[in-house]
Amino acid sequence: MVLEESLVHDVRLSSVGPGRATGSDVFHNPGGLDLAMKLHYLRVVYFFESEAAKDLTIMKIKNAMFTWFNPYFITCGRFRRSDSGRPFIKCNDCGARFIEAKCNKTIHEWLAIKDWPLYKLLVSHQVIGPELSFSPPVLLQVTRFKCGGISLGVSWAHILGDPLSASEFMNSWGLVMSNLGPKKVSNIPRPVPIVGEGEPEPEKDPISAKRIESVGDHWIPANNKKMDTFSFHLSSSQLNYLQAQIWGPSLDQTPTFESLCAMLWRCLARVRLGSELNTVTVCRTDPHKGANDIIGNNQLICKVEAGSDCCIADTDLSVLANMLVDQGVDERKQIQETVEKDQGVTDFYVYGANLTFLDLEETNVYDLQLKGHSPTFVYYTLQGVGDEGAVLVYPCPIGSINNVDAGKFVTMILPEDEMLNLKSELKLNGLLLDDN
Secondary structure (H helix, E strand, O other), X not given: OOOHHHOXXXXXXXXXXXXXXXXXXXXXXXXXXXXXXXXXXXXXXXXXXXXXXXXXXXXXXXXXXXXXXXXXXXXXXXXXXXXXXXXXXXXXXXXXXXEEEEEOXXXXXXXXXXXXXXXXXXXXXXXXXXXXHHOOOEEEEEEEOOOOOEEEEEEEEOOOOOHHHHHHHHHHHHHHHOOOOOOOOOOOOOOOOOOOOOOOOOOOOOOOOEEEOXXXXXXXXXXXXXXEEEEEEEEHHHHHHHHHHHHOOOOOOOOHHHHHHHHHHHHHHHHOOOOOOXXXXXXXXXXXXXXXXXXXXXXXEEEEEOOOOOOHHHOOHHHHHHHHHHOOEEOHHHHHHXXXXXXXXXXXXXXXXXXXXXXXXXXXXXXXXXXXXXXXXXXXXXXXXXXXXXXXXXXEOOOOOOOOOOEEEEEEEEEHHHHHHHHHHHHHOOOOOOOO
16 A cells, blocks of 8 residues: 555645636537536646656746647636536636646656546546636646656546547647747637527437536536546557457457457446446547547547347456447437536536547647657546546557557556456456556
8 A cells, every 4th residue: 555645745726827828708519419518627738758858947837838729718717607507718828737746756656556536636626616717617737757857647527628628728839849830729718608599409419418406516426326536558469359359360350449349348247236227328439520629528428228138247348349439329419409408507417427438549648749759658537427437548658668569558446346357357357467
């Protein structure tokens, strides 16, 4: 057991905002999909070796941020509510919260610990509320390690945008650090959405979003179960073995993501015997998203229903994998219409409404660069996941963790009482090795 107090220390707080004043009476109005995600938070930690962090002072970092936040000024605003109760952002340049800290371990020593809940020490887990006007939607943490390397932790309120939006946000900071200028942001601020008159209202709530009792101004869902986080690396050889298990010598294979999720789906169904797990949600980047439309929630949100007569625990993995590829129904339009029907006041959550698989393959995870260096490792997790849980899958570059080969990295946020049995299932199926 690692003592948390001894790991990260000398914590300092400040704020950083745009170098250029935004102006008075500028407001950004999140759309229906944004509001459906308002109880979720994306947490990302980028690790950079000493070569990338050399001569990188806090002053240099902040000076770049003044320029970076000019096009991203809405991330420095604060939430308010309209007379109807609908949330909006007042773009008042209050700034993002900036956190400085030190760690008494090297980056490689930290990564070797594999105590995933400890990553909360490298990125803020503050949520929005209970006082909206004092809650920054973005918090950034720079932690210096004993070896001279650093980590950059970003806490991103999901109401601002999907994982691709968060990734492009951070990549834009890297461009500013390299004197290449910030990326243009063309779709903010947004006016209040106009709901079409005469359109039929949704007859029932979408399966991929769960309506809950109002959380008021403290934006985090209340779990009925204690949730736990566990992460593990899958090497290329393990992924090849998985594909061979499912498809044999056939060349007609589904992509790795769907094959991996099929295995995780079935393993979890075996752990949850007696409970329904016939519907899952798959979230991924929309391949048709506009190049400059980089703020907002535009990711695909697809329900996959196996049918009540299907026993997931006994279903062939190839059948489950093909379901994930072919039978997903995008519910974004229905979610948006349902939220707008209630004028954006009702509270919903998406991650964990069903068991949720989040594909981060196309989110440019490793495109943030410092002095031409990519991160050694990038860690993703979520806060605000509902009781059904969520699984994040994203790429892992060569040599990022203990010099292993490239592959995938998996982060699971699931009920704590399921983790032990699930790990046993994963080991039985070759997904989890003893050193994980």
